[in-house]
Amino acid sequence: MRNKAKLSRKSLFGTTAAILLLSIATLSPVTAQNGNAPASVAQIIRGYGLERESQYFHFDSKQISADKAVFRGVHFGSDLSAGVFTIEREAGGPRMAFKFENADFSTDDATLKFQSGVFIDNNIAGPSAATTADNFVKLLDDDLHGDASFVGLELGSKDDEPPITFATLAVRNIRNLGEDKWRFDAIDATGMNGKANNFEFRFAALRIHDLNEAAFKLFEDKGGLANFGKASIGLFKIEGFSLNDSRVAVQRRAGSANNFGGFSIGNIEVRSLNGNSLAKFAIENVAASATIADEDFRFKLAEFSLNDLNTRLFRAGFAYAMNDTSDPELEAYMNLPMKSIYTTGPLSSGISAFRFGGLELSGSGAEVKLDDLSYNQTIGANGLITSFNIPPGRFDVNVTDARKTFGTLVKTGLEAVGLTSINASWKMRSTFNQELDKVLIEDTEFKVANFMSLDGSANLDGLWASMAQTSLKDLMRADPEIEKLRKTNPFKTKSKSGETPAVAPPAADREAAINAASAAAQPAPAPPTTPNNRANMQEAMDQVAAMLAIFPQGKMVSLQINLRDMGGLAKIATQEAASGGKRPAEVRQAWRAPFATMMADKSKPVLARFIGHGFGNWLLNGGTMHIEFAPTTPFLLPRLVANNATATELGLKVENRAN
Incomplete structure (x- = not known):
């Protein structure tokens, strides 16, 4: 032959x-x-x-x-x-x-x-x-x-x-x-x-177009993820995929408690992917069913999609978080002004559109539904984003039968916060005016029914100008979790830019290295004399200061935030009291205690003092905590957390109001 x-x-x-x-x-x-x-x-x-x-x-x-x-x-x-x-x-x-x-x-x-x-x-x-x-x-x-x-x-x-x-x-x-x-x-x-191993599969259509050599090597598993940034795929598309177990009918006749009902995907699509961008990624019309221990489960997902992803941005961010300095191109990219990366304006996110919706998971006594979590944007004639919108969406969790396994687990979790179900909703709208360099955030709300809600609006100037002065690396450094990860990451790679990183551990030591890094990343317990809530407030202020420093020319024109209790505080206090042998009122007094003296602590920025005081009162009495900035003259954003800033300068007002 x-x-x-x-x-x-x-x-x-x-x-x-x-x-x-x-x-x-x-x-x-x-x-x-x-x-x-x-x-x-x-x-x-x-x-x-x-x-x-x-x-x-x-x-x-x-x-x-x-x-x-x-x-x-x-x-x-x-x-x-x-x-x-x-x-x-x-x-x-x-x-x-x-x-x-x-x-x-x-x-x-x-x-x-x-x-x-x-x-x-x-x-x-x-x-x-x-x-x-x-x-x-x-x-x-x-x-x-x-x-x-x-x-x-x-x-x-x-x-x-x-x-x-x-x-x-x-x-x-x-x-x-x-x-x-x-x-x-x-x-x-x-x-x-x-058919393979008793499973029958079908593709209505399969299309694979325009792969470069790096993409072939990536799929061949030659060189690992080193080829990811170099890979290019014109189109990878699967339509009408289904997978079914040919034994189901026999299993059901035999009374089997477990069987696989089937899995299908209407569309999987990757279009125009390279090291710098991804035009489209989509998974649509997913459905699956199974019977486990005589309990039926159903799963559906209408869509998970994103458009115009800046893959170089995410590659650079991941490399920075992993302390990987091996790619000079990504190193240089990290040092570019944010205005050169987020080229479509201050409302840019690195993705032009995103949707995760039509999610349904039901079975064994519980159901979870998410109708729409998405955003979209409008591009003006100058190529900048003029509006960024998160349309109204809902997320619901309900117990349909508390006697069944999943229903029992969900019921227990909900009861921990005094709920019998979750009914959450959200929306947001923001606009950008390039001539005025003004961002307006309006019609924004996140709410959990019968629990609490958060809504607000803002008027900010100078964000676009600020992005010409700060780099992507500055943005990453402002996140303390990323900096913590960089310090504990055991897989530092050799730099080509002259830095002196640690050498990656051998494969045999990786598990130990990961465990050591995980232990090191755990926060140290707060000192006995420092209430955790107050320590968290200071940590939050530090994070706010780091983030505001990214926008040196950003100005606060006005801002309003309303944190509204809708019965959630009483529910949580009741649950905590029942487990600790206390009365709900005692629990809420204990919540407030760390913040009781914050207003008098002149060593703290006025923002921390006012918000800490108002937040403590909100924990005690509920109602609505209203935060407002209405300065006579717009102030630079870093002044928000300055120790010498005054409430008059900031136009700051924090009020506790009845609902």
Whole structure:
């Protein structure tokens, strides 16, 4: 038997895609060669020894003209047979096309059957020297440099695994680079069906377009994530995927307490991904069901999607958090002004649109629903975002049967905060005026029904100008959790920019290193004389100061915040009192105690003193804590936490109001 090049099943896109590519790789036409002029049909026939029958090559009849050769009842030994085999020029082009109808192809490790198949070979000059029909099949088997398409394809294996079928399959510019390395420009498949380990799967459509070499290596798991920033994918799209257990009917008749009801995805899409951006990512219309211990579960997700992701921004942020200074490009990017990164204005988030919605999870006595968590933006004529919107959304958690496993767990969790269900809602709208460098935040609210709510509005100037003076690294440094992670991260990499990072531990020591880092990252307990709530307030002020420093020209024009108790404080106090043998009033007095003396503590910024005092009273009495900044003259944002700032300068008012 011929020595055939093999495609490793673990080298490309996992089992399914590798089998798909194997079906093409084993049907590979002639390697491209240089030629001065396209070969004629007659030259192809003579060059491959197809002008007459031989011990290996047989046919029932043939019709040969200047531009076409048609063979019927064709057999190439036991390797390939076809009802009709046609050789002719591709429509409107110089390349030669080899067409098969009702064909069977047997290779070393696979069997293929297809209603029709067309191979268009890039080698327009034909074979460089006279050869035989055996070599023609070898060329089909080993060295396609061109296009291939099939209708009604069935791919089987020599180990009696069930076949995989395709309604249609087309591959553009497939090529064998040797050493089990196959490349292509595009794959488009429809109606793919198969079975593996009692599971039946189906793809209505699969499309893979325009992968660069780094993307192939990423999927082949050669070089690991080092290729991620270099990888480019034009399109990866799966439509109408479903997975079902063929044993379900038998299991149910047998009274099994556990079975898999099925899993389906309407659409998975990755479009225009590279190291700098991702045009679109989407997972849509997901559904799954299962029975576990005689309890039925259902899951649905209408959509998880994002558009225009700045992948370089997230790569740089991740590298910074991991102390990875090995990429000079990302190092330089971290030091760019934020205005050069968030190029669409101060409302930019690095993603133009996001949606997570239509979520439903039910079963075993509980249900969770999320109708819409999303945002969208409007781009003005100048390319800047003029509005950023989070439309109204809801999140609900309900117990439908507290006697069942999931219902019991959810009920216990809700009771810890005095609730029987969660009904949360939110909305937000913000706008930007470039001429005034003004950001308005309005119509903003987050609410948990029968618990508490937070709403507010703001008028801020100078944020866009500030972003020209601060870098992405400044933004990252303002997050204490990221800085803590950098200090404890055990996987520091060698810098190319002259810094002196630690050396990454050997693989054998990684678990110990992770455990050590995790222990080091745990916050130290507060001193006995320092109430935790008050310490947390100071920590919050420090974080606010670090964040405000990013906007040195930002100004506060006005701001209002309302924190409204809607029965939540009483519910929590009642639960804590019941578990601690106290009265709810005593619990709320204890909550207030750390803040009772804050107003008199002149060492603290006026913002911390006023908010701490108001927050303590809110914990005690409930109602609404109203925070307002209405300065006569707008002030620079860093003044908010300045020790010498006054309430008059800030226009600060904190009031405790009855609802």
